[in-house]
Amino acid sequence: GEDVEQSLFLSVREGDSSVINCTYTDSSSTYLYWYKQEPGAGLQLLTYIFSNMDMKQDQRLTVLLNKKDKHLSLRIADTQTGDSAIYFCAESKTGGSYIPTFGRGTSLIVHP
Amino acid sequence: DAGVTQSPTHLIKTRGQQVTLRCSPKSGHDTVSWYQQALGQGPQFIFQYYEEEERQRGNFPDRFSGHQYPNYSSELNVNALLLGDSALYLCASTSRGTGGGGYTFGSGTRLTVV
Numbered sequence: 001g002e003d004v005e006q007s008l009f010l011s012v013r014e015g016d017s018s019v020i021n022c023t024y025t026d027s028s029s030t031y032l033y034w035y036k037q038e039p040g041a042g043l044q045l046l047t048y049i050f051s052n053m054d055m056k057q058d059q060r061l062t063v064l065l066n067k068k069d070k071h072l073s074l075r076i077a078d079t080q081t082g083d084s085a086i087y088f089c090a091e092s093k094t095g096g097s098y099i100p101t102f103g104r105g106t107s108l109i110v111h112p
Numbered sequence: 113d114a115g116v117t118q119s120p121t122h123l124i125k126t127r128g129q130q131v132t133l134r135c136s137p138k139s140g141h142d143t144v145s146w147y148q149q150a151l152g153q154g155p156q157f158i159f160q161y162y163e164e165e166e167r168q169r170g171n172f173p174d175r176f177s178g179h180q181y182p183n184y185s186s187e188l189n190v191n192a193l194l195l196g197d198s199a200l201y202l203c204a205s206t207s208r209g210t211g212g213g214g215y216t217f218g219s220g221t222r223l224t225v226v
Contacts (some may be wrong), residue, residue: 004154031212042116042202042219043155048212088154097168098212099145100204102154 004103006089011109018076020106022089025070029091032065033100034074037086046074046087076108084110116141116205116218124224125193133188133221137205141216143167144186146178147202149220155202161186162208190223198225 004024012018024032033048049056049063049072056063062075076083086107090100117136125131137144143162147155157170161180180186184205190197201221206214 035217043204043217045215045217090154092212094212097160098206098215099157099160099168100212100215101157104152104154 003101004089004091006087006103006106008104009107009109011111012079014079014081014110014112016079018074018079018083018108018110020074020076020087020089020108022072022074022103023070024072024089024091026091026093027067027070028093028095029070030094031092031098031100032063032072033088033090033092034061034063034072035088035090035102037088037105039085043088079108079110081110081112084108116203116216118201118203118218118221120221121219122222122224124226127193127195127225129193130189130191131193131223133190133201133203133223135186135188135203135205135218137184137186137203138216141205141207141214142184143206143208144180144184145204145206145215146186146188147204148172148197149200149202151199158188193225195225198223 034046035043060077064073086105088105089103092098145160146158149155159169164180175191203218204215
C-alpha cells in the first residue's frame with residue numbers, strides 16, 4: 001500500500017472546523033508535514049511537527065500526532081472559503097535526507 | 113527575498129521529443145529536489161542534487177536526468193517523452209543541515225505531451 005494515505009475529499013460549511021486525517025506506515029518518520037496546494041499553484045508548507053511532539057498549534061491550525069497509531073491530523077478552525085484547496089500530508093526521515101514523501105492529497109471544499 | 117523560481121511555467125511537447133526544465137533555488141539554499149505531480153496525484157520524488165551531484169533518486173527511468181550548476185540552480189531533462197510524462201514538475205530547495213523543516217517549493221512547470 002501507499003506510504004502515506006489520506007481520504008480524497010472533505011466538504012465543510014464556512015465557519016465550521018475542518019479535520020483532515022492522514023496515516024503513514026514508517027515508524028522511523030522524523031518529520032510530518034501539511035502542505036496546501038491551490039489550483040494551478042505549487043505547494044505551500046503550512047506547518048510541520050517533529051515526531052517527538054504530539055501537538056502543535058499555529059493560529060487557526062492544530063496538528064495532532066498519534067505516533068503509536070501512525071496517525072496525523074490537521075484541524076482548521078473557523079474554515080473560510082479561501083481555505084478551499086488540496087491538502088497534502090507528507091513524512092520524511094533522517095536516513096532519507098529528509099526528502100518528503102507525499103500522500104495523494106485531500107481536496108477541501110468550503111461552501112457558504 | 114525570492115523563493116524558488118521555475119521556468120517555463122507551461123510547455124507543450126510532442127511525444128518522442130526532449131525537454132529541459134529549469135529551477136533557481138531560494139537564496140541561501142544549496143540542495144535541489146525535483147518532483148513529478150500527475151493530475152489527481154501527490155508529488156512523486158524524482159531526484160535530489162547537492163554539490164552538483166545526484167544524491168538520491170526515486171523510482172524514475174534513466175530518461176529523467178538532471179544537472180546542478182555551481183550557483184545551485186538546477187535542470188531537469190526528460191528524453192523520449194511519453195504521453196504519461198504529462199504532469200506538473202515541481203522543484204524544491206533546502207539548505208543541507210537544516211533538517212527536515214526547510215523545503216521550499218516552486219510553482220512548477222506544467223508539461224503537456226501530445
